[in-house]
Amino acid sequence: MAIKKISGCIGCGECVLSCPTDVLRIGDNGKAEICWPEECQLCHLCRMYCPVDAITIDPEKSIPVIISWG
């Protein structure tokens, strides 16, 4: 699981929409929750689409972003 911590969440749901594998959900408390951690692909999309940078990704569980040449 790439996500280390979710703090300062405003419950906008952007991360839920951006996650390709449906790992996140908005919980009963109106904040993002990790529901299926085993599905996480370490893609960072949830972090990049969070408007308030509430998601912290564990650096040890990150895979480098590969950019193609040419």
Next chain:
Amino acid sequence: MPQTPPELTTRDFFLRAAAVFAGFPVLFMLIKGVFSGRNAYLEIFSLITITAWCLVPGQFYWFPGNRFLPLHLRSWTLARYHMVIGTLLVLLLCSHPFLLLLPKLFEYGISPQEAFFTMISTPHAGVISGIISWLLLATLGGTAWFRKLLPLRYHVWRQLHGILAFLVLICGLHHVLFLGRHITPLITVIFILFALAAAGMMVRRWFDIIPHAKPGRLPPSEGNTDRLKKQGHQPEKKEAENEF
């Protein structure tokens, strides 16, 4: 029997005030290790915002109307300190929603404009109190900087300034407790105690609950006597009172 004010230089006071209001909570957070994992910009940004917020209750303490402090410091020194710190706080706290979005200019993902719109349009209690505090804070800063342009008498303006500051404190505290990233139970208690102390200062001032004997002039400290003489200082000359 004339009251002898304790020796306290302006520098001493500023250092102690900064240590109590900002140093203590920030140090506690650093010891607890709540800053970890995000990029350096966001961590430094958080640290600055938290320090700014910690200084807000202090503004209720170091204002010239506090009748205790003029026993140690001159009203004008206090007023200047209150103005400088107040200006910094308004600028920092009003710019913090925008500074939070700055990294989004340089990375792939949500655009800063989209992030801003999402942020202010989310119906979350912490966001709403944040927007209200932002508006109150901007009004507080605006009415303080342009006081001379307002058609208000000084005493009316001072009351308005106090009420606005009080509302900023309440709404800001709500925002901090709901959305603060570094909030732990102990930090919550510290923030609430600071806010209660600030509110107590305010209420005491408004209703004059514990009236102090208004101190006379401060006797010039030994180091300052020569300087004051050189400047032709007249001890009997009346100083402008509490107005800033």
